[in-house]
Amino acid sequence: PNGVEDLRARAQRLRSEYRARLPIDGETTILGCVGRLNRQKNQQLLLESVSQLTSRKQAWCVVVVGDGPERERLERLAEALSLCDRIVWLGARDDVEGWLGAMDIFVHTADFEGMSNAVMEALAAGLPAVVTAVDGNLELVRDGVTGFLVPAGDAKMFANRIASLMEDPVRAQKMGEAARTDVLERFGLAPMVHAYDRLFVALVKERDA
Numbered sequence: 001p002n003g004v005e006d007l008r009a010r011a012q013r014l015r016s017e018y019r020a021r022l023p024i025d026g027e028t029t030i031l032g033c034v035g036r037l038n039r040q041k042n043q044q045l046l047l048e049s050v051s052q053l054t055s056r057k058q059a060w061c062v063v064v065v066g067d068g069p070e071r072e073r074l075e076r077l078a079e080a081l082s083l084c085d086r087i088v089w090l091g092a093r094d095d096v097e098g099w100l101g102a103m104d105i106f107v108h109t110a111d112f113e114g115m116s117n118a119v120m121e122a123l124a125a126g127l128p129a130v131v132t133a134v135d136g137n138l139e140l141v142r143d144g145v146t147g148f149l150v151p152a153g154d155a156k157m158f159a160n161r162i163a164s165l166m167e168d169p170v171r172a173q174k175m176g177e178a179a180r181t182d183v184l185e186r187f188g189l190a191p192m193v194h195a196y197d198r199l200f201v202a203l204v205k206e207r208d209a
Helices: 008-013 015-019 043-053 071-080 096-102 117-124 155-167 169-187 189-208
Strands: 029-034 060-065 087-091 105-108 129-132 147-150
Touching (some): 008 015, 008 096, 015 096, 029 043, 029 096, 029 117, 043 071, 060 096, 105 117, 105 155, 129 155, 147 155, 155 169, 169 189
Parallel strands (some): 029 105, 060 087, 105 129, 129 147
16 A cells, blocks of 8 residues: 655644635634546535535635646536535645645545545544545545545535534544544555565565575
8 A cells, every 4th residue: 555654743834824825714614625626536526515514604615626627517516506605726736735734624525546645645634534435445544533434425424424523623633633643553654665575575585485
């Protein structure tokens, strides 16, 4: 598996700076996603999910980091769902760590996924993640401990899981802390290096046998 470095300290150091770039107040909950805007990532599901949150009292907005062929269609969908004032489209960025620092909850709605670097980095930055229960996501997120796993395509459950974290920021913070510890223990740079080392040694022994 890929490895990820600890992003928490840098993300938190940039938090105030990056949140100040958004049209929000200090109490606003930032939901974020990072990824190419294409059919596989299914950001349409993200929009359909958060559209169910508009009646809630908490202040929130969605930050979308990434660009791709679906962007224009997604922007039209956001307008149709009356979400234009809730969505910030950042496009492709090379400063993802700062935007992770600005976020409170990470959301990943892909229909299928390998070992997502975006999810790994969000966890390493200390964010609780609400993700589809597919492929590599099943390895990365411990349901109810470091985030939530949601069946692909289930907008209602995504909305419920996101709302539960918005309504209980203490729980969300604890999940984020658990997420960082867990992902670094299992998928940090040191475990990755040790795994490659074991693989190379095994291959050499097999060759020389």
